Amino acid sequence: MPGPHMHSQIEFNFVLDGRMTYWFDGRELTVSAGRLVLFWGMIPHQVIELDEPTHFVCLYVPMSVFLGLPSLSSFREAVFRGAMIEALDIKSYDHDIFRRWRDELLSRDTALEQIVRDELTARVxxxxxxxxxDLRQVGEAMNVAHHGDGERIVHVERMARFISENALEAITVEHVARSVNLHTNYAMTIYKRAVGLTINQSIVRQRLDTAQSLLIATDMPIANVAFESGFGSLSRFYEAFAQRFGSQPGAFRRRLAQASRQIDTGRSNFSRK
Known part of the structure; x- marks a missing residue:
């Protein structure tokens, strides 16, 4: 990766072999072969080092799926606090099933996508x-949250959920604050402190993640992509997309199509060997 980045989904990484090191919100954290980690993509992160050879599966799960797990309150709180979660119990089948999930998601079969989503939810x-x-706290004392901190995290979690579920509508910062019965200024303050982004930036990121998915998975005209993703202005969509992804939507789609053709050609050549 050229630099730290953020996104609105929960990111799963399973290291098939080798070893990878992240820059994760100011820390360097290393994950070795056979380990599974997950974290909230809103925490700035970057892969800064890979042993050769290293192979891993990276999956993105919508925040709405993660927030639909009410029984995982302490788990969710850790993620919202910026934890990099490592599973302590790795299954013998994890290696194969993560590769299968990746292949099934790449197939763009909507029925399979829902099955993978259900299976990932069960894995969580x-x-x-x-x-x-929490890999950040390995060898360190665990931090105990004060009651006030926990209450603020609950508000932030509920605001993040509201954004995840409603970003494609014409929502504003005021709507988000009202969803948790907080004054707008206070809501903006605690959200920015916890997430590192403003509420409005999070809304835009959620819309851009949707737009990116539509550009990848459909042939929908770009204007339709913009409006389906919640942007009320085509010019604002182009501006935000270029700022986030470094290219215009049309160029982004063409680059992906070219890469896909190269992969298909490579597979064809391989199959004839």
Whole structure:
């Protein structure tokens, strides 16, 4: 990666072999072969080093799926506090199933996508039940949250959920604050402190993540992508997309199509060998 980045989904990484090191919100954290980690993409992160050879599966899960797990309150709180969660119990089948999930998601089969989502949700539940640790705190004392901190985290969590579920509508910062019965200024303050982004930046990021998915998975005209993603202005969409992804939407789609053709050509050549 050229530099630290952020996104609105929960990111899963399973290291198939080798070893990878992240820059994660100011820390360097290393994950070795056979380990599974997950974290909230809103925490600035970057892969800064890979042993050769290293292979890993990276999956992105919408925040709405993660927030639909009410029983995982302590787990969710750790993620919202910027934890990099490592599973303590790795299954013998994890290596194969993560590769299968990746291949099924790349197939763009919507029925398979829903199955993978359900299976990933179950894997998260198992992870919470069977044990996890925060890699940032390995060898350090665990931080105990004060009651006030926990209450603020609940508000931030609910605001993040509201954004995740409503960003494609014409929502504003005021709508987000009202969803948790907080004054707008206070809501903006605690959200920015916890997440590192403003509420409005998070809304735009959620819309851009949706737009990116539509550009990848559909042939929808770009103007339709913009409006389906919640942007009320085409010019604002172009500006925000270029700022986030470093290219205009049309160029982004063409680059992906070219890369896909090269992969298909490579597969064809391989199959003839």
């Amino acid at each position: 539940r198992r992870l919470d039940r069977e044990g996890w640790r």
